[in-house]
Amino acid sequence: MTILVIAEHDNVQLKAATLNVAAAAVQIGGDIHVLVAGSNPSSVAADAAKISGVSKVLVADSPALADGLAENVAEQVLALAPNYSHILFAATASGKNVSPRVAARLDVAQISEIQAVDSADTFQRPIYAGNAIATVQSADPVKVITVRTTGFDALPQDGNATVESIGAVASVGLSSFIGREVAKSDRPELAGARVVVSGGRGMGSLENFKILDPLADKFGAALGASRAAVDAGYAPNDWQVGQTGKIVAPQLYVAVGISGAIQHLAGMKDSKVIVAVNKDAEAPIFGVSDYGLVADLFTAVPEIVAAL
Amino acid sequence: MKVLVPVKRVVDYNVKVRVKSDQSGVDIANVKMSMNPFDEIAVEEATRLKESGAVAEVIAVSCGVAQCQETLRTAMAIGADRGILVQTDVELQPLAVAKLLKEIALKEQPQLIILGKQAIDDDANQTGQMLASLLGWSQATFASKVELGEGIARVTREVDGGLETLELKLPAIVTTDLRLNEPRYVTLPNIMKAKKKQLDTFTPEDLGVDVNPRLKTVKVCEPPARSAGIKVADVAALVDKLKNEAKVI
Numbered sequence: 079m080t081i082l083v084i085a086e087h088d089n090v091q092l093k094a095a096t097l098n099v100a101a102a103a104v105q106i107g108g109d110i111h112v113l114v115a116g117s118n119p120s121s122v123a124a125d126a127a128k129i130s131g132v133s134k135v136l137v138a139d140s141p142a143l144a145d146g147l148a149e150n151v152a153e154q155v156l157a158l159a160p161n162y163s164h165i166l167f168a169a170t171a172s173g174k175n176v177s178p179r180v181a182a183r184l185d186v187a188q189i190s191e192i193q194a195v196d197s198a199d200t201f202q203r204p205i206y207a208g209n210a211i212a213t214v215q216s217a218d219p220v221k222v223i224t225v226r227t228t229g230f231d232a233l234p235q236d237g238n239a240t241v242e243s244i245g246a247v248a249s250v251g252l253s254s255f256i257g258r259e260v261a262k263s264d265r266p267e268l269a270g271a272r273v274v275v276s277g278g279r280g281m282g283s284l285e286n287f288k289i290l291d292p293l294a295d296k297f298g299a300a301l302g303a304s305r306a307a308v309d310a311g312y313a314p315n316d317w318q319v320g321q322t323g324k325i326v327a328p329q330l331y332v333a334v335g336i337s338g339a340i341q342h343l344a345g346m347k348d349s350k351v352i353v354a355v356n357k358d359a360e361a362p363i364f365g366v367s368d369y370g371l372v373a374d375l376f377t378a379v380p381e382i383v384a385a386l
Numbered sequence: 387m388k389v390l391v392p393v394k395r396v397v398d399y400n401v402k403v404r405v406k407s408d409q410s411g412v413d414i415a416n417v418k419m420s421m422n423p424f425d426e427i428a429v430e431e432a433t434r435l436k437e438s439g440a441v442a443e444v445i446a447v448s449c450g451v452a453q454c455q456e457t458l459r460t461a462m463a464i465g466a467d468r469g470i471l472v473q474t475d476v477e478l479q480p481l482a483v484a485k486l487l488k489e490i491a492l493k494e495q496p497q498l499i500i501l502g503k504q505a506i507d508d509d510a511n512q513t514g515q516m517l518a519s520l521l522g523w524s525q526a527t528f529a530s531k532v533e534l535g536e537g538i539a540r541v542t543r544e545v546d547g548g549l550e551t552l553e554l555k556l557p558a559i560v561t562t563d564l565r566l567n568e569p570r571y572v573t574l575p576n577i578m579k580a581k582k583k584q585l586d587t588f589t590p591e592d593l594g595v596d597v598n599p600r601l602k603t604v605k606v607c608e609p610p611a612r613s614a615g616i617k618v619a620d621v622a623a624l625v626d627k628l629k630n631e632a633k634v635i
Contacts, residue, residue, distance in 0.1 A: 178515035
């Protein structure tokens, strides 16, 4: 068995999610290769070659792969697919974008968001916003999988894989990249942060959300939000933690003004320690929190900042 | 131009599902069913494009049991002009649905297919991308803005860390994210009107598609429960617990 892991990157840096995906590959067992498809991605390839347990890094370098267009990246993966028993993507915006295109063309089912490996063909994945865990078995010749990164501990980067250039596919020419608005932030990335501070509808407004800034500064935390807060326009969508947003499992999760709807809990209940601040003592968030503080967030948050 | 909008009948998002005691699946007998919320956003977007004059006809399509007719009627009450049901009692997985939708797309020749990014039951997030792949079309997933031009669609997407904008050659596939729009409230007169709209029914056999499931569900379990912790009296107690008990700060 040989497993292909699709590296997640921005042409400069390897994203940490790739280390979790490679960890899933190790659990499946077999020779592990990593595909770095991008434009001038040599520094990414060097990072990928250090992932423990990876034997080979394949580099496809082409302007057509610069912006991660699903049509082009899928073709690149398909060109390699016949050599592999498993093809693994991170269950991130980019992985989810490409993976089903590959699976459909191979005429195989995709196994989405696995969080545990039972065997080389049997996996556990959450359904219904994590309210149930399905164990599914695939009889397909190739397993195309997206990996929920919080389910697998990142592999160390102490390896030394060979790096090999491969032919890049031509652009399919169906879509073109126009531009990107990346929110500039000095904070850690939400998905991999050690501490996450999230606000909910209880924050009341976009302006009020700013009271979480000093708290996040103290913790060195990423900022998150519930879907209700995003829907209300208090926070940007890429802060969203939950079934339809990001899945996080930090060491410390601080939920401020979040009631704890099922869909939010689906995104954070695997956090190591959960703190909830809410003025409603009956809020469901207290049912999953390790430490609950029933208080008005507008007085409690500055107090916590002062006490830290 | 025509827009096709696939819609899925799912357990209503307010229902907390229960796992069956024999671990064969979740119990969906007698629970409220609704249109998948992301599909509702898709129908709304297609309807708005029609209202803007950019689109001539909106066709809703659903694959599944006979009761999916109700989901199609909801889509038509929002604004779809007609509905297509691909009726089967077989458990449909995303690849099978994508194959059925491909056949419908080849029949109807839409220039745009708008789907929800994921269904809130199986949380697969696959069908739109698979359909694009099978048709050999361009795709823009997780859309927060869609504009149509001459032979193109310009789509802003929600990605990790921000937004990106793509230009797609039509025909194209778009999948919806939360902030694309806020679906309208369906009015009673529109529900009545929807009852009179055309609804055609096919079977997977009519379309020549093998819909047998590829993934076998071995079992379905409850997730490990997280027990509730304690309530602390005040901020000082909270900070003390975090420092000395949980040792996370």
